[in-house]
Structure formats: C-alpha cells, structure tokens
Amino acid sequence: SQQGEEDPQALSIQEGENATMNCSYKTSINNLQWYRQNSGRGLVHLILIRSNEREKHSGRLRVTLDTSKKSSSLLITASRAADTASYFCATVGAGSYQLTFGKGTKLSVIP
Amino acid sequence: DGGITQSPKYLFRKEGQNVTLSCEQNLNHDAMYWYRQDPGQGLRLIYYSQIVNDFQKGDIAEGYSVSREKKESFPLTVTSAQKNPTAFYLCASADEKLFFGSGTQLSVL
Numbered sequence: 296s297q298q299g300e301e302d303p304q305a306l307s308i309q310e311g312e313n314a315t316m317n318c319s320y321k322t323s324i325n326n327l328q329w330y331r332q333n334s335g336r337g338l339v340h341l342i343l344i345r346s347n348e349r350e351k352h353s354g355r356l357r358v359t360l361d362t363s364k365k366s367s368s369l370l371i372t373a374s375r376a377a378d379t380a381s382y383f384c385a386t387v388g389a390g391s392y393q394l395t396f397g398k399g400t401k402l403s404v405i406p
Numbered sequence: 407d408g409g410i411t412q413s414p415k416y417l418f419r420k421e422g423q424n425v426t427l428s429c430e431q432n433l434n435h436d437a438m439y440w441y442r443q444d445p446g447q448g449l450r451l452i453y454y455s456q457i458v459n460d461f462q463k464g465d466i467a468e469g470y471s472v473s474r475e476k477k478e479s480f481p482l483t484v485t486s487a488q489k490n491p492t493a494f495y496l497c498a499s500a501d502e503k504l505f506f507g508s509g510t511q512l513s514v515l
Binding site: 338343 | 439446449451454456494496498500502503507508511
C-alpha cells in the first residue's frame, strides 16, 4: 500500500530557483522521510522528520511537517542542475517498522 | 551506495526459470528490505526481515521468496510463478533510515 502521495508528479524549474514538493499521507505516522533517486540508481536518504517536529533543515533542504493536515513539504533552495532527480517521501506508521513510499516527484533543473 | 551491494546489475530471465538476486550489507544492520520499482512508479515492498532467520511478506510477495541465514545477506528469488517480473529491484538495510543498493534491472527474454 502506498500511503504517501507526492505533488506535483513532475516539476521543471530554472537553475537558481527554489523547488517545492509536497507529500500527503493517510494514517498516523512515527516519522516521515525524504529520499532522492537519480535515474537508474538506488535511493539516497535526505532527511527524517519525526511526528513531534514541525521543521528541519539540512543544507539547502528544508522540510516541514503538519500532522494535523497529514502533509509534508520539501523545499530545495537555489536549485542546481545536479538536483535533477526523483524525490520520494516515505512514512513510517505508528508502531510499524515499514517505510511506505509515494510515487515521487520528478524534478528537472534547467541550466 | 552506503555499504549495500546488489548483484548482478542486469539480469535476464527465461520463461519458467527461477532467478536469484543477491544483496549483501556490511553496515551491521538487523533489518533488510526488498522493494520493486516499475517505471515512473514508487517502491513497493516485497519482503522484509527484522532479524536473522525471520522474514515477513510485504505488499507484493506472491511469486517471490527470500532467506535470511546470515545477518549480512538477504537474497531474493524471483520464481516462475511471478508472471510479470520485469522491474527494477532494490535492496536496503536500515537502522532508522534506509540505505539502498544500486539496484538490479530484471528483464524477461
């Protein structure tokens, strides 16, 4: 079952612009994680935010979590061509060990 | 890819054949996972293991089998019962977050 749903499915921006991706989920979570995947490669963990946290930063990444709306957003500031990839949110349900992935947002950063 | 090694990178299966995908980790993680990814789609969980000699079915386990005889190894067998095996297969180990291998692309001849 895919709990997380990313929006938009695809996003194309110019280098230097900010990119915002959203994730919605359906049930209570322990934490929410964002991953990045370059074409034909495995996923790389970007950031984890716990259910009692509202915002986290890591370099040019900013993640917010709104548990009342069951949603999260990933902001990439000052995008670079190298940020071109697919971005996935994954949720860990309360009392669970499993991560459930959404279908991802495909980001294209145009030089 | 963070200490997770998947092999082979590409694999071809003939009809009626079982094939095994290898996954090895040196991160000393107890938990390991197998996911399937179809083009343009997210990841779907096939099997996972929280500890040696124990594993559980995920959302799409039919036509697949696994073993966990060693902490470092979690091989996945795609059996002839899996009628649509063409996909990208990803193995991961985990502490609180997942560490992925580089994947195996399985195709049918």
